[in-house]
Amino acid sequence: MIFQTIRKQQPLIHCITNYVVANFQANGLLAIGASPVMAEEVEEVEEMVKIASALLLNTGTINERTKESMLHAGKKANMLGIPIILDPVGVGATTFRKKTIHLLLTHVKFAVIRCNIGELAAIANVSWQQKGVDSGNGSICIEVEAKKIAQRFDCIVIVTGEKDFITDGEQMHWVVGGHHQMTEVTGTGCLLSAICAAAYVVQNEPFKQLVNTLVAYKQLAEHAAYSTQNIGDFQIAVLNELHRLSKDGEK
Known part of the structure; x- marks a missing residue:
């Protein structure tokens, strides 16, 4: 299993x-045995990225300072x-984000x-009504537009x-399953x-590794929902399932 x-x-x-979401991300990575580091000061990001296996850029609370840090870190990571991994949170919500x-x-x-x-639609310049950082409403062919973006x-x-x-851009795969409670807690x-950043780097078939990650994440959502009744406990259950699956696999 990919988490193992x-x-x-x-x-x-x-x-x-x-x-x-920084705390939840850090705990989630720790739960599967990865090592998180949340460094965003522009004066240190290039030095920090030198020792990293992968870099995640998430624009959920983007500002001018973190934008500059992302550019410096991204260019250094490319050089090395x-x-x-880009998570373009709420890209369609404001002009600044776009x-x-x-x-x-x-x-x-x-x-x-x-x-x-909704974020796919914004990157693809497809008309869409985004609801803050949530996906919103509109009409788009996911397969066509995602393939175009992948190729571009x-x-x-x-x-x-x-x-x-x-x-x-060539291979395509749909993954079903999961649970609606994943949308009822943030992060x-x-x-x-x-x-996905961790999964990308651990073997030599990144597309396959990411498909397996999506499948496993849907499974853990189902398990977490079945193991708890209250939404306040759901995030904890997600972390518990990540830890269990990374140690024991699917049982």
């Missing part, structure tokens, strides 16, 4: 992320061949873009939701992006 592989490899994941994501995509080469359907930026695109879709998508 991550535990064996123990990759260091450098996260420049949003303050709403360290894979970068400009920031455009800037990052112009100057940084990403290995993976992990987004929801030469990366893997993951679109998560009730069903997940993944493509590298589950952001944590998935961090786990």
